[in-house]
Structures are given as C-alpha cells and as structure tokens.
Amino acid sequence: MLEIRNLHASVDGREILKGIDLTVPAGEVHAVMGPNGSGKSTLSYVLAGRDGYQVTAGSVTYKGQDLLAMKTEERARQGVFLAFQYPVEIPGVTGVNFLKTAVNAVRRSRGESELDAMQFLKLARKKAKELGVSEEMLRRAVNTGFSGGEKKRYEALQMALLEPSFMILDETDSGLDIDALKVVAEAVDAFRNPQRAMLVITHYQRILDYIVPDKVHVLAGGRIVQTGGKDLALELERTGYAQFVGQAA
Amino acid sequence: MSDGMEQVRSLADQKYKYGFVTDIEADVAPKGLNEDIIRFISAKKGEPEWLLEWRLKAYKLWLSEAEPSWAKLRHPAIDYQDAYYYSAPKKKTDGPKSLDEVDPKLLETYEKLGVPLHERAALAGVAVDAVFDSVSVATTYKGKLEELGIIFTSMSDAVKKHPELVRKYLGSVVPYSDNYFATLNSAVFTDGSFVYVPPGVRCPMELSTYFRMNAEKTGQFERTLIIADKGSYVSYLEGCTAPMRDENQLHAAVVELVALDEAEIKYSTVQNWYPGDEQGRGGIYNFVTKRGACRGRASRISWTQVETGSAITWKYPSCILQGDDSQGEFYSVAITNNFQQADTGTKMIHIGRNTRSRIISKGISAGHADNTYRGLVRVLPKAEGARNHTQCDSLLIGDRCGAHTTPYIESRNSSARIEHEATTSKISEEQLFYARQRGLSEEEAVSLIVNGFCRDVLQHLPMEFAVEAQKLVAISLEGSVG
Numbered sequence: 110m111l112e113i114r115n116l117h118a119s120v121d122g123r124e125i126l127k128g129i130d131l132t133v134p135a136g137e138v139h140a141v142m143g144p145n146g147s148g149k150s151t152l153s154y155v156l157a158g159r160d161g162y163q164v165t166a167g168s169v170t171y172k173g174q175d176l177l178a179m180k181t182e183e184r185a186r187q188g189v190f191l192a193f194q195y196p197v198e199i200p201g202v203t204g205v206n207f208l209k210t211a212v213n214a215v216r217r218s219r220g221e222s223e224l225d226a227m228q229f230l231k232l233a234r235k236k237a238k239e240l241g242v243s244e245e246m247l248r249r250a251v252n253t254g255f256s257g258g259e260k261k262r263y264e265a266l267q268m269a270l271l272e273p274s275f276m277i278l279d280e281t282d283s284g285l286d287i288d289a290l291k292v293v294a295e296a297v298d299a300f301r302n303p304q305r306a307m308l309v310i311t312h313y314q315r316i317l318d319y320i321v322p323d324k325v326h327v328l329a330g331g332r333i334v335q336t337g338g339k340d341l342a343l344e345l346e347r348t349g350y351a352q353f354v355g356q357a358a
Numbered sequence: 359m360s361d362g363m364e365q366v367r368s369l370a371d372q373k374y375k376y377g378f379v380t381d382i383e384a385d386v387a388p389k390g391l392n393e394d395i396i397r398f399i400s401a402k403k404g405e406p407e408w409l410l411e412w413r414l415k416a417y418k419l420w421l422s423e424a425e426p427s428w429a430k431l432r433h434p435a436i437d438y439q440d441a442y443y444y445s446a447p448k449k450k451t452d453g454p455k456s457l458d459e460v461d462p463k464l465l466e467t468y469e470k471l472g473v474p475l476h477e478r479a480a481l482a483g484v485a486v487d488a489v490f491d492s493v494s495v496a497t498t499y500k501g502k503l504e505e506l507g508i509i510f511t512s513m514s515d516a517v518k519k520h521p522e523l524v525r526k527y528l529g530s531v532v533p534y535s536d537n538y539f540a541t542l543n544s545a546v547f548t549d550g551s552f553v554y555v556p557p558g559v560r561c562p563m564e565l566s567t568y569f570r571m572n573a574e575k576t577g578q579f580e581r582t583l584i585i586a587d588k589g590s591y592v593s594y595l596e597g598c599t600a601p602m603r604d605e606n607q608l609h610a611a612v613v614e615l616v617a618l619d620e621a622e623i624k625y626s627t628v629q630n631w632y633p634g635d636e637q638g639r640g641g642i643y644n645f646v647t648k649r650g651a652c653r654g655r656a657s658r659i660s661w662t663q664v665e666t667g668s669a670i671t672w673k674y675p676s677c678i679l680q681g682d683d684s685q686g687e688f689y690s691v692a693i694t695n696n697f698q699q700a701d702t703g704t705k706m707i708h709i710g711r712n713t714r715s716r717i718i719s720k721g722i723s724a725g726h727a728d729n730t731y732r733g734l735v736r737v738l739p740k741a742e743g744a745r746n747h748t749q750c751d752s753l754l755i756g757d758r759c760g761a762h763t764t765p766y767i768e769s770r771n772s773s774a775r776i777e778h779e780a781t782t783s784k785i786s787e788e789q790l791f792y793a794r795q796r797g798l799s800e801e802e803a804v805s806l807i808v809n810g811f812c813r814d815v816l817q818h819l820p821m822e823f824a825v826e827a828q829k830l831v832a833i834s835l836e837g838s839v840g
C-alpha cells in the first residue's frame with residue numbers, strides 16, 4: 110500500500126527526515142515510536158503534503174502511484190487520512206458544514222453521488238454516537254473551544270466519515286481519558302480490514318493493546334533506527350530511547 | 359488639490375468663451391460639467407423650477423469645494439470634465455449583439471453564481487427584445503403595490519407625479535451641502551428609485567430595482583429616496599450579485615431614508631461593480647452617501663451591505679436616531695482583493711432618548727488590498743439611556759494586504775452605554791492544510807472560512823439574496839491564496 114524509500118525532507122532549510130525506509134502493506138498496522146522532536150509529525154506532514162515540508166530526496170509510492178506528485182487534497186481524496194496531533198481550530202465554520210463538504214469532495218472523486226444535508230446528518234449522527242461525540246459538538250465550529258480529548262475524538266469521527274484506506278494517527282491517544290481511549294481505539298481497530306493500512310504514532314504502548322500492530326518502528330534523529338514486533342513497544346516502555354539517541358546523533 | 363480646483367473652475371467658465379449651448383434635442387450632453395449641462399439635464403426631465411434651482415445651488419457650492427482627503431484611499435486625480443453627465447437610455451442596438459460577443463470570463467462568473475440563462479444576456483448588456491419573466495413578474499407586483507397605495511417608481515417619474523413628496527423629503531436627510539460627492543450628485547443626478555409606503559402598510563414583498571418597471575440604467579449619479587410613513591414597513595434590495603457592465607468609472611450615488619413613527623426600513627445592498635484587473639487597472643470608483651433618518655418615535659432603520667466590487671469604495675451608511683426609542687443597525691461585509699481599496703463604515707447619531715444602535719462589520723482583505731472600517735458613534739446630550747454595541751472584525755488572507763479599524767466615539771450623555779469590540783484574524787496555512795487534508799480544495803476551504811466569518815452579517819440579508827451572497831463571497835476571493 111505504502112512504500113517509502115530513502116526519504117529526506119527539510120523544513121525552513123533544516124533537514125528533519127534523513128533517509129526513511131518504510132513499507133506498510135495493505136491490511137497491516139505499523140506503530141511508530143520515538144523521542145520528542147525525532148520527526149514523527151514531520152513524516153506525517155510530508156506524507157499528507159503540507160506546504161513548506163520539502164522533500165529533498167527519496168520517493169513515496171501509494172497504491173502504485175507517486176504520492177509526492179499529488180496535491181494535498183488529491184491525496185486525501187485518494188484515501189490518505191491524517192489524524193492530527195494538534196488539530197487546528199477553524200472558527201465560524203460549523204462541523205456539520207465542514208464535514209459535509211469534506212465527505213462530498215471525497216465522494217465526488219470516487220464517482221459516488223453527493224450526500225444531501227439530510228443524508229449527511231443521518232450518517233454523521235450515527236458515527237458521532239459511536240465515538241461519543243455529542244450532537245452539540247457537531248453544531249459547533251470545527252475544533253473551536255474543544256478540549257484536548259474532544260479534539261482527538263473529533264479526528265476519529267472524521268476518519269470514520271471519510272473512510273480512508275491509509276491513515277496516520279499522530280498521537281491520537283494523548284489527551285484522551287482512559288475510557289475515551291478505549292472507545293476511540295476500539296473504533297479504530299474495528300476499522301482495520303485487508304484493504305486498509307495504518308501508521309500509528311504514539312509514545313505509549315497502551316493504545317497498542319487495542320490496536321495490535323504488525324510492526325513497531327523506532328524513529329530517532331530522522332531515521333528508522335529499529336524495527337520489531339509488538340513486543341518492542343513493551344521493551345521501549347521499560348528502557349526508554351537512550352540507546353537510540355546516541356546512535357542517531 | 360487646489361491646482362485641480364482652479365482647473366475645474368476655469369474649465370467650467372470656458373463655455374461662454376466658446377459660446378457653447380447644449381442642444382436640448384441631443385441624446386447625449388457634451389463632455390464636461392457646467393451650468394448649461396445642469397439646465398440641460400433638468401430640462402430633459404421636465405423638472406419644476408425649484409428642483410433646477412436646487413441643482414444649481416449644489417453645483418455652485420461644489421465648485422468651491424475640494425475632494426475630501428481623510429479616507430485611507432489612494433487614486434489618481436479624477437478629471438470631472440472628462441465625463442458625460444447625461445446620456446439618454448441606451449438604445450438596444452448598442453452593446454453586444456449576442457452572448458457570443460460577451461467576455462467569456464463574465465459568462466463564467468454568471469455560471470458560477472447560478473444566474474438564470476435569460477437574465478445573463480440582460481446583465482451583460484446584450485440587445486435582446488424578448489420579454490423577460492422579470493418584466494411580467496414586475497407587472498403583477500405593480501398592481502399589488504398600487505392596491506396598497508405603495509409608490510415604487512423612478513425618481514424622474516416621482517418628480518412629475520408626486521412633486522409634493524419629493525420636494526418635502528429630497529435633501530432632508532442628505533442636504534445638498536453634505537459632502538463633496540453628495541453635492542455633486544445633487545447637481546447632476548439623473549435618476550434612481552423612489553418609494554413611499556403609506557401609514558400602517560406593510561410592504562408584502564422585497565422591493566428591488568430589479569423589478570422596477572422602468573429599470574433602465576440609472577447611471578453613475580443615482581438618487582434614491584425611501585419614505586416609510588407611520589407604522590409602515592418596507593424592505594428594499596439594491597444591486598445584484600452578478601457583475602454588471604458599466605463604462606463609467608465614477609459613481610456617486612445618494613440614498614436617503616426617512617422612517618416616521620414606528621416605521622421600519624430594511625435596506626440591503628450587494629455591490630459588485632467591476633473591481634479592476636489583477637494589476638489594479640481600471641475599476642469603478644464608488645463614492646456613495648447613504649443615510650437614514652429615524653425621524654419618528656420607535657422607528658427603525660437597518661442597513662445590510664455586502665461590498666465586493668469596485669476599485670474604490672467610500673461609503674458610510676448612517677442612521678440619525680432622532681425619535682425616542684428609535685433603532686439603527688448596520689451590518690456590513692466588505693471584501694477587498696488584489697488592489698481594491700475600501701474605506702467603509704457607519705455613523706450612528708443618537709439624538710433621542712433610549713435610542714439604540716448596533717454595528718457588525720466584517721472586513722476581509724486579500725492580495726494587496728486595503729480595507730478600513732471607519733465608524734462614528736455620537737451621543738448627544740439629550741440622548742438619555744442611549745446604547746451602542748459595535749463588533750468589528752477583520753480577516754486577512756496572505757500578508758501583503760491591510761486591515762484598519764478607526765472607531766470614533768463621542769458621548770455627551772453620561773447615561774449612555776457604548777461597547778466596542780474588535781478582532782483581527784488571519785486564515786492560517788495550518789487551517790488551509792487541515793481542510794485540504796480532508797479533501798477540500800483551497801478555494802472551498804477559503805470559502806467556508808470566509809462565509810463562516812461573515813455569517814452574523816449574511817443572516818440579515820433576505821433569504822434569496824443570502825444564498826447568492828455566499829457564492830459571491832467565494833468567487834470574490836478566488837485566486838487569493840496559494
């Protein structure tokens with residue numbers, strides 16, 4: 110599904126990703142862990158196509174296509190979804206309005222018919238309920254005044270509505286309370302199927318109890334410095350990153 | 359400036375030197391402005407002596423005045439002698455013969471706005487003989503209005519048929535001496551709308567210039583007068599979301615509203631004149647004076663405007679709150695893109711007791727544009743218990759544009775309560791990235807954000823206008839990001 114080869118990327122002239130190689134086959138979940146500032150969010154932005162994140166070398170192939178050649182919105186419409194570590198507030202734009210526009214943009218590109226206001230509302234209410242997002246929150250402006258945990262649930266709701274095929278969850282677990290983590294993580298796990306793949310960025314192994322990864326990668330200093338099975342997460346929880354930080358520098 | 363004035367004056371005097379006399383049979387008055395031209399306009403319209411006198415007084419005053427320079431606007435000097443001040447309504451043979459001859463870009467805009475096909479031709483100035491739906495609709499409306507005693511006609515027609523009303527109210531809110539552009543308008547206005555709603559009558563439909571029977575082009579110096587008699591109500595729509603073709607660069611309209619006891623006037627404008635090209639060439643200069651007098655007790659006037667067009671907008675729809683318990687409202691969205699400049703706002707003058715006013719202004723600036731809110735809230739000594747609330751928000755797109763807020767507050771009554779809130783925000787790269795990551799195009803994202811920003815104002819527009827205005831907002835900002 111996704112193949113990253115020797116990916117180098119810079120922000121403001123500073124190289125952050127220093128040669129990433131990572132392959133996520135369809136049906137698999139890969140966890141990415143690593144110290145603060147190691148480049149995890151940067152990797153997610155580069156994959157999603159954020160302006161200002163310059164790829165200086167390497168390639169990314171998504172479903173056989175050159176992902177880096179696609180515009181940001183085109184990637185989204187083709188099924189790439191990023192659950193943000195820090196979702197941004199968009200004052201004045203109601204969730205219903207925003208999500209309906211997004212869902213219809215994606216449906217259009219898939220050649221599906223657009224949903225009208227009634228159809229969309231019905232769908233949104235159902236998914237919101239599953240994720241514990243209140244109706245009141247749907248009517249509010251996107252992310253505006255949401256608590257940290259509410260923002261994370263809202264990201265999960267958007268994922269559920271857009272039905273992407275490759276998703277990157279950037280610390281979706283941080284900020285969620287214990288019960289919310291369970292609800293959101295189970296919903297994400299239920300989303301797994303043989304046609305989908307995920308990259309789960311996290312600092313804590315707890316979320317991986319619900320979404321059991323096929324592989325765990327350690328990103329440090331802009332490189333993948335170790336790859337292992339799900340046990341690697343448990344080991345890291347005990348040992349920390351000290352061994353890798355030295356190695357990457 | 360004074361050099362320019364000298365020039366105007368000396369040019370104005372030239373007519374005698376060349377023995378120029380305007381031919382009353384002519385369809386077009388010669389270029390330039392002088393007393394003769396004004397007499398010509400007045401004669402063409404068969405006006406009574408008092409109106410000609412009024413025009414001439416205005417003209418003489420105008421000659422002694424200079425263009426105001428306090429607004430935050432820049433433009434090359436306007437040559438008032440290099441313009442035509444009268445031309446008969448255009449014959450149908452002028453202008454493009456069919457839609458094929460019309461600028462495809464204009465047609466594209468109509469398409470995006472969803473303007474019905476049969477209206478596109480008329481808007482683009484195509485010579486068409488077909489009778490539009492709107493004309494037959496207008497005829498039906500006209501009968502209904504007549505039944506209720508509502509007068510809705512052109513200013514020229516009103517001067518002939520209702521001279522006593524026109525004489526009583528014309529210039530009673532905006533005197534001919536009010537300001538440079540209003541004075542010029544008083545001297546040379548060619549036409550406009552006239553509305554009178556009799557006591558206790560609630561006008562059952564939105565009145566709009568669009569439905570007026572003799573809706574020929576009223577040109578650059580429009581004069582509108584609306585009178586709502588005791589206990590009446592009227593909602594008036596001016597303008598059109600579709601960009602209209604117009605060769606005149608200078609527009610200086612005057613609108614006067616009078617609300618008597620317990621009357622209410624809602625005046626909504628969508629202004630979308632040609633803004634000039636992306637380099638800032640061309641475009642309409644729009645210097646408008648709009649003012650409403652809440653003359654009666656518990657009367658109410660509200661202005662709602664969506665200003666997206668024109669190279670320059672200079673416009674301050676205001677309310678004089680004379681009657682006790684009267685209310686003034688101003689809701690405004692002003693969008694400037696590329697090299698457009700807007701200096702707009704309102705004046706709320708509290709004279710009566712317990713008068714209230716509310717101002718919501720939303721300024722959006724993109725490209726190299728400049729957008730200024732200029733507002734005055736003045737409370738006079740007798741305005742016991744006056745209240746004002748002002749909310750003034752600016753939104754910037756990109757970092758080469760400007761937004762400025764200049765509120766003036768003068769209170770001479772200690773019981774008055776005046777509140778002012780102002781914010782400036784920016785559409786951030788982060789917001790656009792977030793929206794695009796969800797599959798929205800940049801344009802869709804900007805449109806959603808801007809429409810969200812304007813919602814408090816747009817919701818005051820009549821329903822059908824509001825939907826069009828939302829699309830217009832999006833179109834005005836196309837190409838403003840990225």
Ligand SMILES: Nc1ncnc2c1ncn2[C@@H]1O[C@H](COP(=O)(O)OP(=O)(O)OP(=O)(O)O)[C@@H](O)[C@H]1O
Nearest residue numbers: 120121123125143144145146147148149150151152
């Ligand atoms: N615009 C920028 N200019 C300069 N440096 C930047 C910029 N954006 C990010 N960085 C740097 O890039 C590095 C990687 O940041 P990134 O957000 O990818 O880390 P992360 O692995 O997601 O960390 P965390 O675990 O704290 O979320 C950091 O050192 C950060 O300061």
Ligand SMILES: [Mg+2]
Nearest residue numbers: 149150151194
């Ligand atoms: Mg991060």
